[in-house]
Amino acid sequence: MAIPQHTIDQILDRTDLVELIGQRVKLKKTGRTYSGCCPFHQEKSPSFHVYRDKGYYHCFGCQANGNAIRFLMDIDGRNFIDVMQELSSKSGVELPKDNFEQKKLSYKRNTQKPEPKPVVNTEKSAPSHHAAISESSEQIDGLQAPSYFDDPFAQFDQSYMGFEDAPQEGNLYDLLENVAQFYEKQLPNSNKAQQYFKQRGLSAETIQFWRLGYAPEDWQHLEKAFPYDIEGLKQVGLIRSSDSGRDFDLLRERVIFPIRDHKGRVVGFGGRALNDEIKPKYINSPDSEIFHKNQLLYGLYEGRKLKAKDWLMVEGYMDVIALQQYGVYGAVATLGTASNADHLNTLFKQNSRITIAFDGDAAGQKAARRTLEIALPSLNDGRELKFFVLPKEHDPDSLIRREGLEHFQRLLEQAPLLSDFIFAHLTQQHDISTPEGKSQVMGELRELTELLPKQGSFRYLLTQSFREKLGLGRKWTPQISHDASLSFNIQTKDEDFAVALLMQHPYLYIHFEALRAFIDPQQLLAQILAIIDRVFDELPDDQELATYYVLGACNQFSHEIADIIERTDIQTLMNAPETADKHAKEYALGLKEKYLRQKLKAPISLIESRNLRQQLNELSKQINLRLLS
Numbered sequence: 001m002a003i004p005q006h007t008i009d010q011i012l013d014r015t016d017l018v019e020l021i022g023q024r025v026k027l028k029k030t031g032r033t034y035s036g037c038c039p040f041h042q043e044k045s046p047s048f049h050v051y052r053d054k055g056y057y058h059c060f061g062c063q064a065n066g067n068a069i070r071f072l073m074d075i076d077g078r079n080f081i082d083v084m085q086e087l088s089s090k091s092g093v094e095l096p097k098d099n100f101e102q103k104k105l106s107y108k109r110n111t112q113k114p115e116p117k118p119v120v121n122t123e124k125s126a127p128s129h130h131a132a133i134s135e136s137s138e139q140i141d142g143l144q145a146p147s148y149f150d151d152p153f154a155q156f157d158q159s160y161m162g163f164e165d166a167p168q169e170g171n172l173y174d175l176l177e178n179v180a181q182f183y184e185k186q187l188p189n190s191n192k193a194q195q196y197f198k199q200r201g202l203s204a205e206t207i208q209f210w211r212l213g214y215a216p217e218d219w220q221h222l223e224k225a226f227p228y229d230i231e232g233l234k235q236v237g238l239i240r241s242s243d244s245g246r247d248f249d250l251l252r253e254r255v256i257f258p259i260r261d262h263k264g265r266v267v268g269f270g271g272r273a274l275n276d277e278i279k280p281k282y283i284n285s286p287d288s289e290i291f292h293k294n295q296l297l298y299g300l301y302e303g304r305k306l307k308a309k310d311w312l313m314v315e316g317y318m319d320v321i322a323l324q325q326y327g328v329y330g331a332v333a334t335l336g337t338a339s340n341a342d343h344l345n346t347l348f349k350q351n352s353r354i355t356i357a358f359d360g361d362a363a364g365q366k367a368a369r370r371t372l373e374i375a376l377p378s379l380n381d382g383r384e385l386k387f388f389v390l391p392k393e394h395d396p397d398s399l400i401r402r403e404g405l406e407h408f409q410r411l412l413e414q415a416p417l418l419s420d421f422i423f424a425h426l427t428q429q430h431d432i433s434t435p436e437g438k439s440q441v442m443g444e445l446r447e448l449t450e451l452l453p454k455q456g457s458f459r460y461l462l463t464q465s466f467r468e469k470l471g472l473g474r475k476w477t478p479q480i481s482h483d484a485s486l487s488f489n490i491q492t493k494d495e496d497f498a499v500a501l502l503m504q505h506p507y508l509y510i511h512f513e514a515l516r517a518f519i520d521p522q523q524l525l526a527q528i529l530a531i532i533d534r535v536f537d538e539l540p541d542d543q544e545l546a547t548y549y550v551l552g553a554c555n556q557f558s559h560e561i562a563d564i565i566e567r568t569d570i571q572t573l574m575n576a577p578e579t580a581d582k583h584a585k586e587y588a589l590g591l592k593e594k595y596l597r598q599k600l601k602a603p604i605s606l607i608e609s610r611n612l613r614q615q616l617n618e619l620s621k622q623i624n625l626r627l628l629s
Contacts, residue, residue, distance in 0.1 A: 002096070003084060003095060003096065004096070007093060007095065007096070008069075008084070010091075010093050011084070011087050011088060011091045011093045012055055012067055012068060012069070012087075013055075014091035014092065014093060015055070015068045015087055015090070015091055016052070017050055017051075017052060017055050017056070017057065017067070017068050017071075018034050018050050018052045020068055020071070020072075021034075021050050021057060021071060022034075024039055024075060025037070025038075025039050025048065027050060028046070030049075031533040031534050031536065031537075032051070032513060032533050032536050032537070033049040033050060033051055033052075033533075034049070034050040034052065035047075035048060035049050035050070036048050036050075038059040038061055038062060038064065039075055040059060040062055040064040040074065040075070040607070041059070041061060041062040041064075041605070041607060043061055047059055047060040047061040048060075048061075048064075049517075051513075053454075055067050055068065057071060058514065058517050059517075060516070060517045061604075061608070062605065062607045062608045062611060063517070063599075063607075063608050063611035063612050063615065064607075064611055065517075065611065065615065068087060069083050069084070069087065072086065072087070105171050105172050105173060105289075105290070106169050106170065106171065106172070107169070107170045107172060107175075107229075107231050107232035107235050108168065108169065108170075108231055109168060109169065109170045109228050109229060109231070109232070110227065110228045110229070110230060110231065170228075170229055170232045172232060172235065172236060172288075172289065172290050173265050173266070173267075173290065175226070175229050175232045175233070175236070176236065176265075176266040176267060176268070176290075177265070177266050178226070179222070179226070179233075179238065179266070179269070180211055180213070180258040180266045180269075182213075182222075182225050182226075183213030183214060183215055183256040183258070183269070184211055184212070184213040185213075186213055186214040186215070186216055187207070187212065187213050187214040187255075189214065189216070190214045190216075190274075192274050193214040193255050193274060196255055196272075196274060197212065197255065200318060200322070200397075201322070201325075201397075201401070202321065202322075202325065203325065206321060206324070206325045209302070209324070210257070210258075210302070210321050210324075211258045212255065212256065212257060212258075212321075213255070213256040213258070214254070214255055214256060215249070215251040215252055215253065215254045215255075215256050215271055216252070216253070217252050217253035218249075218252070219248045219249060219252060220247065220248065220249060221249055221252075222238055222239055222249045223239065223247065223249075230247070234247075235288060235289070236268070236285060236286075236288045236290070236291065237250060237285050237286035237287075237288055238250050238251065238269070238285065250271075250283065250285070250286075251269060251271040251283060253273070253274055253275065253278075254271035254272055254273050254274060254283070255271070255272050255274065256269055256270070256271055257269065257270040257271070257272070257298070257317045259284075259285070259291070259296065259298055259335065260301045260302070261290075261296060261301065262300060262301055262304070263301070264301050264305070265290075267288075267290050267291040267296070268284065268285035268288070268291040268293075268296075268335075269284070269285050270282060270283070270284045270285075270298070270317055270335070270336075271283045271284075272317075282316075282336060284335055284336045293334075293335040293336065293337050294337055294340055294342060294343075295342050295343075295346075296335055297313075297332040297333065297334065297335075297343055297346060297347070298317055298320055298332060298333045298334070298335055299320040299321075299324070299331055299332040299333060300332050300346065300347075300350075302320075302324065303324075303329055303330045303331070303332060303350075304350070306324070306329040306330075307329075308329035308330030308350075309330065309351065310330050310351065310353070310355070311330040311331075311332065311347050311350050311351055311354045311355070312328070312330060312331045312332070312354075312355045312356075312357060312388065312412070313331075313332055313333070313334075313339060313343070313347065313354065313355070313356045313357065314331050314332070314333050314357045314395075314396055315333060315357070315359075315395065316333055316395070317333060318397060319331065319333060319357075319395055319396045319397055320332060320333050322396065322397035322400070323396055323397070323400075326400055326405050326408075327405070328396075328405075328408075328409070330350075331396070332347065338367070338370065338371075339356070339371050339374065340374060341374055341375075341377065341378055344374065344375050344378050344385075345378055348378065348383055352382050352383050352384060353383075353384040353385075353386070354384075354385060354386070355385075355386040355387070355388050355412065355415055356368075356371055356375075356385070356386070356387055356388065357388040357389075357390055357396060358371075358387065358388070358389050358390065359389075359390055359392070359394075359395075360389050360390055360391055360392040360394075361392055364389065364390070365425075368387060368389070368421075368425070369425065372387075372418075372421075372422070372425075372448070373448070373451060375418075376448060376449075376451035376452050377451050377452070377453065379418070379452055379453065379458055380453050381453075381457055381458060381510070381511065381581055381585065382581070382582075382585050384417070384418070384582070385417075385418045386415040386416065386417055386418065386421075387415060387416055387418070387421040388411070388412055388415040389415075396408065399411075419462055419465055422445070422448065422462070423465075423466060423469060426441045426444050426445060427441060429444075432470060438470045438471075438472065441466070441470065442466065442467075442470070442472075445462070445463065445466050446463075449462055449463060457505070457507045457508050457510055457511070457581055457584075458581060460505075460507040460541070460543070461505065461507070461580055461581060463541070463543075464505075464543035467542075467543070494587050494590055494591055494594075495523065495524070495525045495591065496564045496567065496568055497568050497583070497587050498512060498525055498584075498587045498588070498591065499524065499525055499528060499561060499564050500564050500565050500568040501580065501583060501584050501587065502528060502529075502532065502550070503547060503550060503551065503561060503565060504547065504565075504580075505543065505580055505584070506532060506536075506539055506546045506547065506549070506550045507539065507546070508580065508581070508584040509529070509532045509533070509536060511581075511584040511585050511587075511588040512525075512529060512584070512587075512588050512591075513529065513533060514588070514592065515529060515588065515591055515592055515595065516529050516530065516533070518592065518595035518596060518598075518599055519591075519595050524557060524560055525591075527557070528554055528557065528561075531550075531553050531554055532550060532553075534553075535549065535550070535553050589619065589622060589623055590623075592619060593616070593619055593620070593623065596612055596615060596616045596619065597616070599612055600612050600613065600616065
């Protein structure tokens, strides 16, 4: 049974790990965690900690760690499927059925070639394209008419290929692949379709890469080309029936954009009318068993194939294609629908930093605000979202044509971070020179930050950034003794930067708390982490007050802390909330790798050695992914 990752994530989200483990281990609330004696090794003093908000457990003794799935597999010696079935039952999230995938791929094929029903063509007939097209300036270089040109449907009529005894069952993916090939082979038959792509500046190589095609104006061209597969074509919505019971093809006299899923399989089509008087201009295949517009992004497969690193969400198919031709890989577009959380999460899986492009007009601003509200719940710590507002009257394609690729890339790199975009968006609507205007901005910000994940630090960082920009409260600066002699030869360690960050932004503790399982408890950072763990739930929401609260709790280390803050010059790293969060995560990962390697030099048992190596391997993958992004 193949279980999709989104189903696994949903089950884990609905599983209370404290409640699950509490049925096997006696747990007690201690600071930010629940602790008890580890069930995986013998111990008298509790060193097993469960983090409810992260859905994660960790033993400081034997280094056992994982989520609800790992806990049940290890403690009971069960396999993955067995554990998932239990958690599925408890959480109420259904698992896919074993035969579900096969069922939705199948359709019943006709055993005899049907006679097409007559259809009244209400549109003006165009001249036949069945005569050979001479090489002309209207043809795109490299596109040649096929040898079966006298009858464009003949190759795809399966009776021509000895398929009179057709199989009883068809596969929808195979069928749509054949349809895509059919549309590709029709492109040389239409001067008008070729001229459209030529006017858009597309090369023959680009047309071939995106598998662009043409749907003839014949109302029953698919019935003629695929006489045994009409039920399958109806199943995916490419053949429809009128109120009078007559069948007709959905896409006619349109240039065709095959839509591929993340595996590169054709699952649907987009069609653009060649006559601008025809409405709607764009038509997409309807949703089917294998095509879900709200979950797919046009260009995702192609971007991954080209090993894109940076991802940009744009408006339409032609923007995606044009950007790829200019060498800007990783552009994607929604399939005629507004962007949603699924689209954003799909892109975040490719890279933790993504950019969304919007038109500079009022409609673009409205779309940006809507996308902002959709995106905020997806912004877990470590994710970064940028907003690329295009100049008015431009799309990416026209902007590059007019201003050049270098100018486009410069504007793209300068796209504001989410925090800057929100500040600009809210302050445009209010006079922030007045107390009333500042109050209104903070009120709207509060509504937006309520949409952010509660477990992360970004809502806190964003609020503090706004307060500073609006001049609400003074920035905290440490009181340094002027008699202290500061040697610039002292090496500044990552531990020092971690301490400085924690003093400036105590809520960033959530990135560092896992270090307590590895760090020498006598180190300054370890002692500060232990103190913050005890007082974390009592921290004030205001940054300045939270800083003073932590300073008071860490009073016995005041001289060391003041020295570190002066030496690290931590204020220079804090130019945006995203920056503070990014630095905290990087320092935490680096320190964790350092401490893991130190502990591996002298493990206390074989079990601990095995668990440490497993964690180090997983951590190395995380670090490599961040370096690649």
